[in-house]
Amino acid sequence: MLVLAGGHRGQILLSRRLQAELAREMTYTAARFGHVMFPENVYEPALKCAELLIDGVGKGWASRVYFSDNGSTAIEIALKMAFRKFCVDHETLLEFSEGRDEKKHITIKVLALRGSYHGDTLGAMEAQAPSPYTGFLQQPWYTGKGLFLDPPTDILFNGAWNLSLPEFFAEIAPEEYGTFSTRDEIFDKSRDTSTLATTYLAYVSKQLQEYSGNTQSAHVGALIIEPVIHGAGGMHMVDPLFQRVLVNECRNRKIPVIFDEVFTGFWRLGVETPAELLGCKPDIACYAKLMTGGMIPLAVTLATDALFDSFSGDPKLQALLHGHSYSAHAMGCATAAKAIEWFKDPETNHNIIPQGGILRELWDEELVQQISCHSAVQRVVVIGTLFALELKVDASNSRYASSYAKSLLQMLREDGIFMRPLGNVVYLMCGPCTSPEICRELLSKLYIRFGEFNRA
CATH class of the missing domain: 3.90.1150.10 (Aspartate Aminotransferase, domain 1)
Structure with a gap:
């Protein structure tokens, strides 16, 4: 920082002036609204914030907003959503009936990338590979409930953008991927037809096949990635082609896709959402930090209608039982709405290019x-x-x-x-x-x- x-x-x-506007919005909202228990209620700040999110970072894919209070909790909610959707899509794995929600011998894990960071609550830590954040002194219960892959990364060194490949891609000759003249070339979707894309796909497919083949009781039930940039893991730029291949292969296998945009969302990477850079959409995405301009804690988990429908049913136990006393609290929602509007308006944010946003x-x-x-x-x-x-x-x-x-x-x-x-x-x-x-x-x-x- x-x-x-x-x-x-x-x-x-x-x-x-931005800080003053956000502070003014918080003060006005605090005077206007007391505490509102959000379940079965809606009120202006939450509705306005949700509309801006769905028409912004969630445009073209999201239709539902789940409010929480911090990025790590948003990730926990996303994991619950993804695992439920996976179970519904693969109904032979689970039987949903009163008093019997799961078969105890079945384990559902995540597919994630080494070097990623998804938060410090216990479930979020389990969704990331071993790291300084998951060591015994930090989390004695940690086991790492996932299939963790080493990602290729892009670096600028000696004036040129280069691709750095993990050891298992050592057989690939440098001339097959070479260097990039500009950073924009790294995100060019014409790379999707390259030999490297085929190699990535073969590797991902093999890893998933071997993982599911080793045991009949463990299943990859979600993909979770930090799009483009691994933040706390060392500020590495993950090759967007590799992440795009991952997303597409998981879609083919009906594995829900989570984008952890807590760090990277809201123009952190120059665009409103890094999904624009990747050229693919998630099923679930998490946001916090810049969403409120850094002024007050608030987080959201966005999801599709299909995710929402997987929690529908008569028994209440089938609902998403995840609650916060201060879910969608008024000051946070109002501040987020003001910050989002400020960032995307060329009149207030002189860095925004109006034509492309x-x-x-x-x-x-x-x-x-x-x-x-x-x-x-x-x-x-x-x-x-x-x-x-x-x-x-x-x-x-x-x-x-x-x-x-x-x-x-x-x-x-x-x-x-x-x-x-x-x-x-x-x-x-x-x-x-x-x-x-x-x-x-x-x-x-x-x-x-x-x-x-x-x-x-």
Whole structure:
């Protein structure tokens, strides 16, 4: 994270205006509404927020909004939804009858990617591969209830975008995938017909086949991914072609697809939803963080009508029994509605390109290239409001607990830049309304400090 002190008075005033508008909306709503128990009720802030979500991040696929209070809980709800839909679509697995909801010998697990992060509640942790967040001191109950695949990633290094493949793709010759002239080429859907796409599909199919073939009692009941960017796992850009192949193969097998957009949603990656970058839609998606402009906790899980229908029936026990006393609380919903409207309106967000509804490029391309060529840098990822880099270190010092970047961060604090590292990965995040001039100033200070960091 970052805080920038000083400079660019006009842009800072614009950011303060957004904060003031959100604070005003919260105050007005708090005075207007007391606590509302949301089940079997609807009221203006929740309705307006739901409409904006369905017409925005959920446009073209979502029809239902389930409110909660944080991203991790939104993920837990999404898993419940996906598993139920999987069971309904594969009705031979489960028998739904009063007093008998499941056959105890059947286990349903997730398909997820190594390096992804889906939250710190117990169920969300089970849906991610072993990591510093799931170690014994953090979660003694952790078993990792999933099939976890190592994803290919895209990096900027020495001025060029390259594809980094895991070891099991070592037989693929570099000339089969090569480098990319621009970042946009990484997202080009013409790659769907490439040899690499065929290789990805064969690998995914084989992994799913072997997993289901090893036991008749374990089934992959959901795919969960962070679209495009693995955030807390190290700011890795996952190859969108690989994720698109994953989504399509799971669809073919009637495995519900969850997009965890808690970190990446609402223009974090330059578009309202990273589904636009992937070129495919989920069955369920989770949002929080930027949804309220970071002002107040609120989260949502969006779903299709087909997901909703899988919980329909006469017995109440068939419903989605997941409740929060402050579900769809008025201040959160009103603040989210204001933030979403502000971010997508060119009159209030000068970074929005009206024709496409995307953000203009915020990070100076020349400086980004220079940083990617620096001798201290292993890789760079830059997209939307995110700039991240990994410092070159030996393997033993590259984990989350690494303090290698400490001296660099202390130097940057002298410049008014406060960052939280992920081990030897440091990153800058601006807001959707931050001017490119401020982003350039941040990169300039970072680049200058590299010289002192190398000498230290």
